[in-house]
Amino acid sequence: MPTTTSSSTAAAAQQRRRSRRKAPPPRQPWCCSFGLDPSTAAATAAGGGRSLLPAPPRAKPPPQQLAPPLSRRIRSPGRVSPIDDLTLPGSAGSSVSARLSSVTECPPLPPPPPPVAAAAVENPREILKLRLVDKGVILEVDELGRVRRESKVVGKVLGERGGEVTVEGMVEVEAFREAVDMMLEDEDEAAAMRRLGRGGVARAIDVLEVSLSLMFDRGVNNCLRYLDAVPWNESEEEAIKKLVYQHSSYKAAFRDLLARLQPESPASSAELVVELADSITKGTNNNARKELRNLVNGILSKSSVYIKGDKELDSRSIYCICHSCLNSLVVLFEESSELAHADQTSLSSIGRKGPLERIYKLVEDINWLLQILIDRQMGEEFIDLWADQKTLSSMHEQRVSPMVRHELSRISATVFIAMGSGKLHCTGDRRFAVFQAWFRPMLVDFSWLRRYPKGLNMTALEEGIGQALLTLTLKQQQALFLQWFEAFSGQGRECPDLIRAFQVWWRRSFVRSLGSNG
16 A cells, blocks of 8 residues: 555656646747737637637638638838748638738737627727737727728738738837827828827837838828928938938829938039138128138038038139139228328227228138138139239338238238248249239238237248248349348348248358358
8 A cells, every 4th residue: 555655656746747847838929910810819829829819619611711821021111022922831720911020029928818709709800909019009999991991011911801910029109109090080181290290300200111111101191291391400311311212112202301302403512612702702791701701611621521522612713702802902902092191000090990991801801712722722823813913012012001001911921821831832933923022011011910910820920931932042032031131130020030041041052052062
């Protein structure tokens, strides 16, 4: 008797160990069910998965009544591509199945619902069940037929037979909800605009993506009308561009948005920059002109993203603006000739009105245009243009007040600094012509420039004059250094300090010339 009891106990323990080692069936991830068919639910339950609806007992149909096996897959939102595959094996009693996007890890499904009434099981395809498991949301819609009519994808996948549609992966829950709700609404554009307006631009882009994926044309048009009526930030603009390129079949619907993203007949940005520069030189508000010059400088900078890939600026157009400014400058100097005998210390009392203020403005514009030409290595022609201003140079010497004429030396200062730093590559004759016309006025006006620099770097100016002077022939340098020596001996630091450049010239001419042995 004890032996029998021991044998029964051992058998029961072995049976329990075998039961514990038996692995549970794998959990099948899924996310959304459109019209879950009872036969599909039963087949899913038999395969180890879980279902929303219990499978009622059903007789096996005769072989001749079995539907051909069919599986359809709808890829992720933004890449809708229904694919029919008639080669996949099917099981008896299974219905049409389709999936959206790729499978991701899903959280555990909730417990199955209580048994439903027989009347509800008889017509399951009239209920749209949307489960987005990554957010734990379930939507149920009774008007599946309307959804089937509104969405070409749902209509093509389900057809007249019903079945299962699964939405898997990272799905924007609220965007999907908005798209489905829009399908069930009456065709009221104003109501659709208000609905999209409550969610904002980012939500409208998500709803547009879902609508494009489901081929829900009315939802696509509503989203496009809303997006066309509101501004976007840069990230939203990039998201819209991505959708436009991904869904080329909707190019006609995207027409209004495309007009905001790319011009139909693009103009040259370089030509537009010339027009902007011309507008700035004709402006009258000094603060606004300064801001606009900075704006154009940012567009033209080498690191700018606004003009990359465009053709080079047309130097002839820039020089046309320079000619116009110089001609206006001559007229203004003639108007200001009555200031020739004004006291040099009365600059503040005279003020910045009339011709004087316009002269300041024109000099700023010319220097700004010249700097653009220098930075883009197109400033050599300006050397000839400035050297040929005989009228301005003669008026500088005879008829104009020092507080006005020293503005001309601001232009010469920009030229000398550029030549001395090697940014202007012109012949020696052209360089000497500039010195002949504007070196003596620079010696006279240097004290005024030092007193009112207006952003001019005086150290860089002195270095630029000396280095540019040393690029001339030794004979030309001698004539110019003698002019400087005479002016400096009488005015001292009221003249530019060219002592170091003078020493270099003297050493080259007399100490270490090519004919000497030293």
